[in-house]
Amino acid sequence: MEAPIAELKNVSKNYQAENVTVAALQNIDFRLNPGDMVAFVGPSGSGKTTMLNLLGCLDKATSGEVSVCQVNVAGADHNQLAELRNREIGFIFQSYNLIPVLTAFENVEFPLILQGVKDPRERRERVEAALAEVGIRELQDRRPSYMSGGQQQRVAIARALVKKPVFVLADEPTANLDSKTGEEILKIMRKMNEEKGVVFVFSTHDRMVMKYARRLVGLRDGEIVSDGGNGV
Numbered sequence: 001m002e003a004p005i006a007e008l009k010n011v012s013k014n015y016q017a018e019n020v021t022v023a024a025l026q027n028i029d030f031r032l033n034p035g036d037m038v039a040f041v042g043p044s045g046s047g048k049t050t051m052l053n054l055l056g057c058l059d060k061a062t063s064g065e066v067s068v069c070q071v072n073v074a075g076a077d078h079n080q081l082a083e084l085r086n087r088e089i090g091f092i093f094q095s096y097n098l099i100p101v102l103t104a105f106e107n108v109e110f111p112l113i114l115q116g117v118k119d120p121r122e123r124r125e126r127v128e129a130a131l132a133e134v135g136i137r138e139l140q141d142r143r144p145s146y147m148s149g150g151q152q153q154r155v156a157i158a159r160a161l162v163k164k165p166v167f168v169l170a171d172e173p174t175a176n177l178d179s180k181t182g183e184e185i186l187k188i189m190r191k192m193n194e195e196k197g198v199v200f201v202f203s204t205h206d207r208m209v210m211k212y213a214r215r216l217v218g219l220r221d222g223e224i225v226s227d228g229g230n231g232v
């Protein structure tokens, strides 16, 4: 069996809120495999975002073992985790999180600057290719506030993919889009998964995302209750 991209072994995550402890995830065993296009599905509060935060090294588990790209997250320091996030993981947020004063081009270029890609010509080629791949090459000089939600989400996808990450996390990627635009976005991601093997991890309660994901992992009250293909 191929080595997993990320693995959670007997992981629990508690949050301390006021005087109560919230058990957000309990005894989770999960492997993210090469080629995966997986969606965590379940009701609000079931632990979907917490799962993505652990896989994205944005937070640490309370107990159990999390490894991401062969790095043991518990034993890694702040800088090592920042490096891992910069190099290996693409993030697509529900509200896009684009930088308003930057154009589409500059937003997508930003992670390459963070990564230390020094040659402006190389950056330009990679940014233009990423924008073309999501179908918005002609919008490269536009700022986010002059774009539709769907266009902004395409910029966010291009920004996540330009660094050629090992995997991409998308928390509720269609939450702010109408169903037609949401489906267009999902088609782009599915095509990238099928043609280039880009690994996607979603959280969602949108049926459309479930339709395009290739593996559905059901969460309920912080536990995995199902894990399988979705027949598509």
Ligand SMILES: Nc1ncnc2c1ncn2[C@@H]1O[C@H](COP(=O)(O)OP(=O)(O)O)[C@@H](O)[C@H]1O
Pocket (backbone or CB within 6 Å): 015, 016, 017, 022, 023, 024, 042, 043, 044, 045, 046, 047, 048, 049, 050, 051, 203
């Ligand atoms: N920062 C936090 N502090 C306290 N409780 C939290 C925090 N984040 C999430 N939780 C709680 O953890 C549980 C799982 O939350 P979350 O992972 O956001 O679920 P989902 O994304 O499925 O809606 C919920 O009960 C939620 O209220």
Ligand SMILES: [Mg+2]
Pocket (backbone or CB within 6 Å): 048, 049, 050, 203
């Ligand atoms: Mg959530």
